[in-house]
Amino acid sequence: MSNAYAVVMAGGAGTRFWPLSRGLTPKQLLPLGGQNESLIRATVRRVAALIPPERVLIVTSEALVDAIAKELPEVPRENILAEPTGRNTAPCVAWAAATIARKDPTGVLVVLAADHHMADEAAYLEVVRRAVAAAAGGEMVTVGIKPTRPETGYGYLEVGEAISDGVMRAKRFVEKPDLARATDFLRAGNYLWNSGQFFFRADAVLEAVAKHLPELSAALKQYDDAAAKGEEASLVKKTYGSLPNISIDHGIMEKAERVAVIHGDFGWSDVGSWTTAYELAPKDATGNAAPADSVFVDATNNYVKASSKKVVAIIGMHDLVVVDTEDALLIVPRERAQDVREIVAVLKARNDISRL
Amino acid sequence: MSNAYAVVMAGGAGTRFWPLSRGLTPKQLLPLGGQNESLIRATVRRVAALIPPERVLIVTSEALVDAIAKELPEVPRENILAEPTGRNTAPCVAWAAATIARKDPTGVLVVLAADHHMADEAAYLEVVRRAVAAAAGGEMVTVGIKPTRPETGYGYLEVGEAISDGVMRAKRFVEKPDLARATDFLRAGNYLWNSGQFFFRADAVLEAVAKHLPELSAALKQYDDAAAKGEEASLVKKTYGSLPNISIDHGIMEKAERVAVIHGDFGWSDVGSWTTAYELAPKDATGNAAPADSVFVDATNNYVKASSKKVVAIIGMHDLVVVDTEDALLIVPRERAQDVREIVAVLKARNDISRL
Numbered sequence: 249m250s251n252a253y254a255v256v257m258a259g260g261a262g263t264r265f266w267p268l269s270r271g272l273t274p275k276q277l278l279p280l281g282g283q284n285e286s287l288i289r290a291t292v293r294r295v296a297a298l299i300p301p302e303r304v305l306i307v308t309s310e311a312l313v314d315a316i317a318k319e320l321p322e323v324p325r326e327n328i329l330a331e332p333t334g335r336n337t338a339p340c341v342a343w344a345a346a347t348i349a350r351k352d353p354t355g356v357l358v359v360l361a362a363d364h365h366m367a368d369e370a371a372y373l374e375v376v377r378r379a380v381a382a383a384a385g386g387e388m389v390t391v392g393i394k395p396t397r398p399e400t401g402y403g404y405l406e407v408g409e410a411i412s413d414g415v416m417r418a419k420r421f422v423e424k425p426d427l428a429r430a431t432d433f434l435r436a437g438n439y440l441w442n443s444g445q446f447f448f449r450a451d452a453v454l455e456a457v458a459k460h461l462p463e464l465s466a467a468l469k470q471y472d473d474a475a476a477k478g479e480e481a482s483l484v485k486k487t488y489g490s491l492p493n494i495s496i497d498h499g500i501m502e503k504a505e506r507v508a509v510i511h512g513d514f515g516w517s518d519v520g521s522w523t524t525a526y527e528l529a530p531k532d533a534t535g536n537a538a539p540a541d542s543v544f545v546d547a548t549n550n551y552v553k554a555s556s557k558k559v560v561a562i563i564g565m566h567d568l569v570v571v572d573t574e575d576a577l578l579i580v581p582r583e584r585a586q587d588v589r590e591i592v593a594v595l596k597a598r599n600d601i602s603r604l
Numbered sequence: 605m606s607n608a609y610a611v612v613m614a615g616g617a618g619t620r621f622w623p624l625s626r627g628l629t630p631k632q633l634l635p636l637g638g639q640n641e642s643l644i645r646a647t648v649r650r651v652a653a654l655i656p657p658e659r660v661l662i663v664t665s666e667a668l669v670d671a672i673a674k675e676l677p678e679v680p681r682e683n684i685l686a687e688p689t690g691r692n693t694a695p696c697v698a699w700a701a702a703t704i705a706r707k708d709p710t711g712v713l714v715v716l717a718a719d720h721h722m723a724d725e726a727a728y729l730e731v732v733r734r735a736v737a738a739a740a741g742g743e744m745v746t747v748g749i750k751p752t753r754p755e756t757g758y759g760y761l762e763v764g765e766a767i768s769d770g771v772m773r774a775k776r777f778v779e780k781p782d783l784a785r786a787t788d789f790l791r792a793g794n795y796l797w798n799s800g801q802f803f804f805r806a807d808a809v810l811e812a813v814a815k816h817l818p819e820l821s822a823a824l825k826q827y828d829d830a831a832a833k834g835e836e837a838s839l840v841k842k843t844y845g846s847l848p849n850i851s852i853d854h855g856i857m858e859k860a861e862r863v864a865v866i867h868g869d870f871g872w873s874d875v876g877s878w879t880t881a882y883e884l885a886p887k888d889a890t891g892n893a894a895p896a897d898s899v900f901v902d903a904t905n906n907y908v909k910a911s912s913k914k915v916v917a918i919i920g921m922h923d924l925v926v927v928d929t930e931d932a933l934l935i936v937p938r939e940r941a942q943d944v945r946e947i948v949a950v951l952k953a954r955n956d957i958s959r960l
Contacts, residue, residue, distance in 0.1 A: 267915075267917070541954075543947050543950045543951070545943060545946045545947065545950075546943075554933065557930075557931060558930075558931055558932060558933055559623075559931065559932045559933070559951070559956070559959060560932075560933045560935075561623070561932065561933065561934045561935070561936075561947040561950075562934075562935045562936070563934075563935070563936040563937070563940050563943050563944070563946070563947065564936060564937050564940045564943070565924075565935055565936075565937065568921075568935070570933075570935065572928070572933055574913075574914075575913060575914055575915065576914060576915045576916075576917065577910065577914055577915070577916045577917065577926075577928055577933070578917045578918075578919075579916075579917070579918045579919070579921055579924070579926065579935065580917075580918070580919040580920060580921070581919070581920050581921065584919050584920045587901060587902075587919050587920070588919070590901045590919070591899050591901065591917040591919065594899045594901075594917075595899070595915070598897075600915070603915060
């Protein structure tokens with residue numbers, strides 16, 4: 249069986265966790281999964297039984313390389329690929345595939361978001377094992393999640409016939425639908441959420457890139473040549489920004505031939521907002537998720553993030569999100585957590601760079 | 605006309621403004637009157653046209669002497685009388701009267717709380733002038749405020765016949781009543797709130813002390829003798845704790861003969877809680893009283909206190925009190941501001957001395 253390589257996509261900036269998330273400490277570096285562990289560390293740990301650190305590649309922005317290297321010191325520094333500029337996921341995955349293929353063309357890429365959460369880690373690992381096995385056999389595999397609501401923020405997969413145990417043909421990818429279509433998909437029953445995890449052999453995905461994104465494929469060949477001469481970094485710096493700005497879903501998976509989907513039932517979450525962070529956090533008997541020395545008087549189901557130096561006291565309030573940092577304090581009802589983006593917009597308009 | 609002396613009672617600790625008020629920065633040292641000025645500084649400034657700093661006496665606890673001297677550097681240090689322990693207002697006022705009487709027996713004491721607010725300062729000063737004049741003529745004068753609600757937290761004065769322009773006989777003092785009596789007083793129309801301000805000549809109040817609190821009077825004579833030898837401070841340290849623990853209202857004013865009341869109509873407030881602080885604070889068009897760089901999204905009528913280093917962002921919340929300090933954060937609906945005492949009780953039970 250081919251070796252599995254984790255390709256962790258960690259370029260995201262993300263403003264939905266302001267004021268905790270900032271330019272240099274984005275979501276993936278925050279402990280939002282309910283434990284004292286950053287989301288990216290959890291991502292690497294969850295697959296560690298299959299993939300040792302030397303086979304973990306991380307693709308991120310230049311600005312985040314140092315922070316990620318510090319967070320994951322066991323991952324060799326040369327395994328952190330620095331994007332000079334974000335070009336969506338197709339160039340990111342293809343570059344990682346090319347890097348792996350130089351040493352191990354039949355190696356299987358396990359492409360993971362750096363900032364998701366899986367509640368049942370044993371079930372998750374079992375799905376990864378099966379996906380890797382299918383990918384080793386030549387399939388382009390993705391993991392689909394059974395929808396629980398007509399979510400318009402995710403892509404969907406239409407599921408076809410079974411190929412092997414738990415693995416099914418993916419008939420098509422659907423971009424984020426409107427509410428009417430999402431409701432139809434939920435009702436139809438044969439649609440799954442696209443969780444953004446991909447499994448394929450390096451040679452298989454590079455072949456698909458050659459077929460569907462020839463421009464990107466040509467650039468990768470130049471990267472291979474430069475790498476042989478130890479000049480890849482400078483070439484990437486010069487040319488990465490001109491690669492096609494397209495997602496792996498849209499650029500490759502939608503057009504590829506042997507695309508399969510595995511149904512993942514392991515409590516997947518993309519940790520989309522403070523609301524989700526509250527759901528994942530450990531809570532006391534009154535439903536408050538807060539530092540131990542917080543004081544609640546007639547106050548329930550609140551989510552509090554604050555430094556251990558600060559005592560937070562709340563009277564008569566329920567279902568609040570309170571996030572306190574050195575230079576900013578956010579107070580928002582949990583159901584409006586997504587409106588944090590409006591605060592970020594104001595700070596951008598003010599050019600308040602230190603708080604972004 | 606006799607000289608007027610301010611006697612500022614500044615011994616209060618106060619927990620109703622936690623987390624801003626602490627043991628060493630109690631309410632009177634906080635800028636709660638809507639301006640960038642502590643309540644005690646405003647107290648002294650308001651009467652400055654009548655009373656220069658060298659005739660301002662401040663009675664406070666030993667622990668607060670340094671902070672008050674720093675806040676009011678223009679007041680001579682020897683004018684700050686340090687109580688080794690709080691013994692209510694009768695010993696405090698009587699000691700100040702004795703101190704003044706040594707140099708100026710017919711001097712008029714203007715006894716003021718250090719932590720009240722007067723909205724109309726011109727009207728207030730006019731009332732002070734008239735009260736001083738009546739006191740110079742031998743009256744024991746207090747200022748009554750027309751009740752606007754059946755408040756059970758204040759004492760009341762029953763008003764009798766007119767003595768002179770705006771000055772009336774005070775028929776009796778009533779301690780904090782229950783709601784039924786307070787409602788009766790409000791309906792009766794001839795009751796005023798006792799605002800805790802007193803005006804009397806030093807010799808007049810000392811005579812009343814001799815008559816009604818002879819034990820206190822004897823102690824004051826010893827203080828006079830010790831003062832003549834430069835030994836007052838050590839005697840006070842030894843004996844102040846054994847003085848009768850009684851209020852000036854109860855111990856003197858209720859029993860004195862020539863007690864008068866002036867109706868004060870100048871927007872008096874005892875600044876009793878964060879609710880009042882909000883009422884006094886300057887507000888923007890959406891009713892928020894907050895540092896200039898705060899961000900409000902669909903959020904109105906909030907009161908925010910925070911360091912200028914911090915941006916406070918509030919979404920979808922109304923009528924909140926938010927007070928952020930270095931080591932504590934309070935969030936409470938304005939109408940429940942008085943429940944701050946419950947937080948303080950928890951911190952006391954924890955023996956969290958640094959936050960009290």
